[in-house]
Amino acid sequence: MEKLYSHNIRDILKVELHRHLDCSVRWSTLVELAPQVGIPLASTSQARKEQFLITSPMKDLSSVLNKFLNAQKVLASEEILTRIAFEACEDAYNDGIRLLELRYAPTFIAEGHKNLTFEKIHKSLHKGIEMARKKYHMLIGLICIVQRVKPFAEAEKVVDFAIAHKDSFIALDLADNEEGFDPKVFAPLFQKAKKAGLRITVHSGEAPGPLSAQWVQDSIEILGAERIGHGIQIVHDPKVINFVQSRRIPLEICPISNYLTQSFKTYEDHPIRQLMNAGVLVTINSDDPGVFATTLSDDYEVLHRVHGFTKEDFHRCNQVAFDASFFPDVEKNRFMTDFFG
Known part of the structure; x- marks a missing residue:
């Protein structure tokens, strides 16, 4: 196997479909802004990292989601949101990403920022993305997230907001811990969004559990998911593997994230190769690079080092991601030569 070094991996032109904008804040920006919005910083560098970042495995997905709340407190103004959106795109470009789908939950x-309406949040993020589009030659799209842990009435508001702004959202997503939040409840909302022209991706099959694989199938059959965020737990159910493979539903796989949330105990245990060998469509993503203190290239490095991924494997996954992107074909075709020409 050809040895790939960090600069070789960074130079690979990449497509990323699964990156949370609200958890992509640069570490330097986080440290700079926290005191300005009234968050006292810990006294040492290491303690600050422990305050905001997740760099080693946590107990489970729920523990990770709770840790995100520390970084969320920094997202306190329109100016900050514009800045973090621009910087997230800039960091992605510098990591070789040329087609980027960012997602966020209004x-x-x-939460805790009474001055920020959905409208203000969206306009501020969109402004930062437009600044990046003008500076960097890349496609950048936004996906709106419904938090399954919020009351149903909140989910309705978010879906209606996404539909009202479908000119600047390319898709709708359902996220947060699945345990105790059956995806079927949200079916009417996702059917409504799909009818309005939004594409559908759903976080599902991320954390281990007896129903995890079935939730993936439900998300596809009942919510109309065209892609699945994570989906890795289907590896335990051959029937669902066959279902996902036959439906040609791509998985948005995030290797480092899956390790940090302990979806699988070690990098070696990660089933990405097994899923690819079963004919499942696989894409590679970073999930929450700000809070995890990673880049997408770090995920590539893990796959190269642990699972023997070659440049050809990465190109194959990027081709799958390019084809599965929710951008209109007319926009993607303009970029075709950049990636695969």
Whole structure:
């Protein structure tokens, strides 16, 4: 196997479909802004990292989601949101990403920030993305997230907001811990969004559990998911593997994230190769690079080092991601030569 070094991996032109904008804040920006919004910083560098970042495995997905709340407090103004959106795109470009789908949850950012309406949040993020589009030759799209842990009435508001702004959202997503939140409840909302022209991706099959694989199938059959965020737990159910493979539903796989949330205990245990060998469509993503202190290239490095991924494997996954992107074909075709020409 050809040895790939960090600069070789960074130079690979990449497509990323699964990156949370609200958890992509640069570490330097986080440290700079926290005191300005009234968050006292810990006294040492290491303690600050422990305050905001997740760099070693946590107990489970729920523990990770709770840790995100520390970084969320920094997202306190329109100016900050514009800045973090621009910087997230800039960091992605510098990591070789040329087609980027960012997602965010209006309810997550608005929590505790009474001055930030959904409208203000969206306009601020969109402004930062437009700044990046003008500076960097890349496709950047936004996906709106419904938090499954919020009351149903909140989910309705978010879906209606996404539909009202379908000119600047390319898709709708359902996220947060699945345990105790059956995806079927949200079916009417996702059917409504799909009818309005939004594409559908759903976080499902991320954390281990007896129903995890079945939830993936439900998300596809009942919510109309065209892609699945994570989906890795289907590896335990051959029937669902066959279902996902036959439906040609791509998985948005995030290797480092899956390790940090302990979806699988070690990098070696990660089933990405097994899923690819079963004919499942696989894409590679970073999930929450700000809070995890990673880049997408770090995920590539893990796959190269642990699972023997070659440049050809990465190109194959990027081709799958390019084809599965929710951008209109007319926009993607303009970029075709950049990636695969």
